[in-house]
Amino acid sequence: MVASGYETLRVERTGPVGWLVFDRPEAANAMDARMMAELERAWRELDADPDVRVVVNTGAGRAFQTGLDLVQLSGDPAALREQARRTRDFALRFTAWHNEVWKPVIAAVNGVCAGGGLHFVADADVVIASSDATFLDPHVSVGQASVYETIALAKKSPMEPVLRMALVGSRERVDAARAYQLGIVSQVVDPPERLRDEAQALAEKIAQHPPDRLAATKRALWNALETP
Amino acid sequence: MSYPELQTLKLERRGPVGWLINNRPERLNAMNALMREEFEVAWKVLDDDPEVRVIVHTGEGRAFQTGVDVNELATDGLGMERYRESVEKWDLHFTSWHNEVWKPVITAVNGLCAGGGFHWVADADIVIAASDAQFFDPHVSVGQVVAIEAIGLMKKMPVEAVMRMAFVGRHERMPAARAYELGMVSQVVDPPERLRDEAQALAEKIARNSPAAMAATKRALWGALETGLTEACRRGARELVSMWGHPDQEEGPRAFAEKREARWQAPSR
Numbered sequence: 001m002v003a004s005g006y007e008t009l010r011v012e013r014t015g016p017v018g019w020l021v022f023d024r025p026e027a028a029n030a031m032d033a034r035m036m037a038e039l040e041r042a043w044r045e046l047d048a049d050p051d052v053r054v055v056v057n058t059g060a061g062r063a064f065q066t067g068l069d070l071v072q073l074s075g076d077p078a079a080l081r082e083q084a085r086r087t088r089d090f091a092l093r094f095t096a097w098h099n100e101v102w103k104p105v106i107a108a109v110n111g112v113c114a115g116g117g118l119h120f121v122a123d124a125d126v127v128i129a130s131s132d133a134t135f136l137d138p139h140v141s142v143g144q145a146s147v148y149e150t151i152a153l154a155k156k157s158p159m160e161p162v163l164r165m166a167l168v169g170s171r172e173r174v175d176a177a178r179a180y181q182l183g184i185v186s187q188v189v190d191p192p193e194r195l196r197d198e199a200q201a202l203a204e205k206i207a208q209h210p211p212d213r214l215a216a217t218k219r220a221l222w223n224a225l226e227t228p
Numbered sequence: 229m230s231y232p233e234l235q236t237l238k239l240e241r242r243g244p245v246g247w248l249i250n251n252r253p254e255r256l257n258a259m260n261a262l263m264r265e266e267f268e269v270a271w272k273v274l275d276d277d278p279e280v281r282v283i284v285h286t287g288e289g290r291a292f293q294t295g296v297d298v299n300e301l302a303t304d305g306l307g308m309e310r311y312r313e314s315v316e317k318w319d320l321h322f323t324s325w326h327n328e329v330w331k332p333v334i335t336a337v338n339g340l341c342a343g344g345g346f347h348w349v350a351d352a353d354i355v356i357a358a359s360d361a362q363f364f365d366p367h368v369s370v371g372q373v374v375a376i377e378a379i380g381l382m383k384k385m386p387v388e389a390v391m392r393m394a395f396v397g398r399h400e401r402m403p404a405a406r407a408y409e410l411g412m413v414s415q416v417v418d419p420p421e422r423l424r425d426e427a428q429a430l431a432e433k434i435a436r437n438s439p440a441a442m443a444a445t446k447r448a449l450w451g452a453l454e455t456g457l458t459e460a461c462r463r464g465a466r467e468l469v470s471m472w473g474h475p476d477q478e479e480g481p482r483a484f485a486e487k488r489e490a491r492w493q494a495p496s497r
Binding site for chain 2: 070084087089090143144147150154155157159160161162164168169182183222225226227228
């Protein structure tokens with residue numbers, strides 16, 4: 001069953017697993033105004049569907065996710081204003097965490113994950129990556145601060161490598177093997193073509209558990225990040 | 229800008245990189261009362277120099293830093309009492325974090341890092357180490373408590389490894405390779421002689437980024453250690469928004485489009 005009505009995402013089900021796939025491969029899956037609106041809708045749809053026990057989030061093409069599409073947004077003043085407001089008020093709705101999805105979410109990083117793409121790594125419960133995935137945070141190289149994504153990453157993994165990524169900017173990448181050592185991801189899939197199969201298999205293992213226990217566990221653990 | 233002559237530290241600038249070098253190699257760079265005072269001067273001088281975009285901190289000789297100078301403590305008749313007031317009032321000024329330096333700081337661990345030496349590992353943004361660097365915390369082996377520097381480390385890396393160092397004391401050393409595995413350091417330099425070259429190269433990469441954006445990022449991330457996730461993001465929003473309308477925010481994309489080096493605003497305190 002394929003849900004219709006999305007232009008920038010693919011939202012699908014395979015057994016008990018809901019798939020949320022970034023689908024702007026020609027733009028390295030950067031978030032334009034449409035994708036930001038569609039992300040909120042897709043998370044809500046998958047969250048509301050009782051047949052979906054676990055959600056996998058990945059990208060089509062060579063990139064996982066590369067953050068805001070500033071080219072599109074700069075030509076769309078209304079969308080830019082709305083995004084500015086949401087950013088300033090910390091009222092973002094991109095990720096499962098933003099949308100208070102309490103089903104388990106697996107990010108399956110299929111290629112480059114840059115800048116705002118790190119939101120989806122930081123805010124997932126489980127992260128796996130293809131062996132050719134890379135991580136970088138170019139914000140400071142283009143005159144922007146790196147804040148939400150790296151704060152969440154620093155709460156979940158050793159901080160020094162996160163600070164390094166945030167301060168080095170576009171001039172260095174963390175590869176999948178190092179992300180695995182640091183505990184930013186828990187599984188590296190090689191060859192990379194097997195990523196979706198492995199993500200589905202992992203999601204099916206998780207989906208065997210009672211949904212209410214999974215949700216309660218997820219709430220308890222994320223709430224633990226709310227104290228210093 | 230000329231730098232003051234200090235007795236226990238060396239200050240240098242190489243291009244956009246300010247160097248702060250512990251310079252008591254005959255005492256394994258242990259911190260005596262003078263060094264403690266000179267650190268405050270040194271951080272301020274480097275922070276105030278607009279030519280300095282990134283700071284590298286390392287040591288002369290075979291040690292990076294080995295904590296407080298226990299010879300001085302044993303012989304000056306004052307011992308730790310000299311420092312009681314500043315510790316009780318939490319009025320310390322020997323690391324970049326104590327002095328609210330918002331320029332990026334790289335600690336380059338060139339050899340032994342023991343006890344109080346961890347202050348500059350915990351309080352740096354980035355830590356790299358020579359392949360022969362070794363880490364250990366002998367406080368409890370000499371009848372002292374370790375608190376501040378171990379707490380700082382625990383906030384930034386797996387806790388168990390820090391607790392083990394705190395309790396095992398001088399009877400065990402952590403090699404650079406293990407510090408890398410744990411995410412305490414992000415780079416191990418081999419051969420060790422290349423440490424300063426690699427630190428300079430890394431600092432020059434970082435110096436090509438927007439000073440204002442890096443300062444805002446640094447404030448947001450260090451601020452996040454003070455509070456929970458959602459509150460940290462709310463506070464971080466102020467840092468994010470501080471770049472909106474800043475000239476660097478226009479300059480970054482323009483330089484990228486024109487395939488040239490960005491011309492950022494000089495850092496300001």
